[in-house]
Amino acid sequence: MAIRERWLSLNSLKKLNRNIYQNHYQHRRLSIKGEPQVRVNEEIRAPRIRVIDESGQLGVMSPDEALQIARKQGLDLIEIVPNAQPPVCKVMDFGKYKYEQSKKDRIQRKHQQVTLLKELRFHPNTDDHDVEFKLRHARKFLDDGHKVKATVVFKGREMTYTDQGRVILARIVEALADCSKVDQEAKLEGRSMTLILAPERGTKKKISKPKESQP
Incomplete structure (x- = not known):
C-alpha cells in the first residue's frame, strides 16, 4: 500500500511539473503574438x-x-x-x-534626423525689425537641421516691387551665410518669390579680432 501511494505521489509530481512547464512556454508564446515577424x-x-x-x-x-x-x-x-x-x-x-531590440530601435530613432521645411513669409514693405525677428527663427530652424523657405508675398500693386523682394531674400542669404547654403535660388512664381536654404554643417562665422592699438 505504501509503495502504491509513493508511486501515485511521483506521478502527481510529474504531472504537476509538466503542467508548470507547459504553462510557462504557453505564456512565452502568447507574449510574442504581437510580433509575427x-x-x-x-x-x-x-x-x-x-x-x-x-x-x-x-x-x-x-x-x-x-x-x-x-x-x-x-x-x-x-x-x-x-x-x-x-x-x-x-x-x-x-x-x-525584445529588450535589446527595443533599445536598438530607440538608438536608431535618436540618430535618425527628420528634415522639415520651415517657411517664413515676408512682404516687400516688411520693416527691418520684423526681418531681424524672423532671421532669428530661421537660424534656429537651420541649427536644428531643418530647411528654411523664405517667401516674399506680393499683394495687388505690390507686384511692381519685385526688386524689393529680391533685396529682402539677398539680405536673408547674407545674414545666414555662416550656417546655411542656398538649396534653391530665388524665383518668382505667381505672386510670391521663394528661396530655400539648407543647413550647412561645420561652417562657422568668422569673427574678426579687434586690432591692437599702436602705442
Missing part, C-alpha cells in the same frame, strides 16, 4: 537551422533538437536571421531579446 520556439518551421548562443555556434540541427537545448536551460529558441540558408536561430531569453 519573429518566430520563436515551436513557430520555427525550417527543417534545419544554424543554432548559436551567447558563447558561439552550436551547429546545424533540427528545430526540435535546438528547442530541447533551449528548454534545458530555461530559455527560448529565436529565429534571428530567417532568410539565411539555413536560418539562424539563437538560444536566449525572449524577454531579453
Whole structure:
C-alpha cells in the first residue's frame, strides 16, 4: 500500500511539473503574438537551422533538437536571421531579446534626423525689425537641421516691387551665410518669390579680432 501511494505521489509530481512547464512556454508564446515577424520556439518551421548562443555556434540541427537545448536551460529558441540558408536561430531569453531590440530601435530613432521645411513669409514693405525677428527663427530652424523657405508675398500693386523682394531674400542669404547654403535660388512664381536654404554643417562665422592699438 505504501509503495502504491509513493508511486501515485511521483506521478502527481510529474504531472504537476509538466503542467508548470507547459504553462510557462504557453505564456512565452502568447507574449510574442504581437510580433509575427519573429518566430520563436515551436513557430520555427525550417527543417534545419544554424543554432548559436551567447558563447558561439552550436551547429546545424533540427528545430526540435535546438528547442530541447533551449528548454534545458530555461530559455527560448529565436529565429534571428530567417532568410539565411539555413536560418539562424539563437538560444536566449525572449524577454531579453525584445529588450535589446527595443533599445536598438530607440538608438536608431535618436540618430535618425527628420528634415522639415520651415517657411517664413515676408512682404516687400516688411520693416527691418520684423526681418531681424524672423532671421532669428530661421537660424534656429537651420541649427536644428531643418530647411528654411523664405517667401516674399506680393499683394495687388505690390507686384511692381519685385526688386524689393529680391533685396529682402539677398539680405536673408547674407545674414545666414555662416550656417546655411542656398538649396534653391530665388524665383518668382505667381505672386510670391521663394528661396530655400539648407543647413550647412561645420561652417562657422568668422569673427574678426579687434586690432591692437599702436602705442
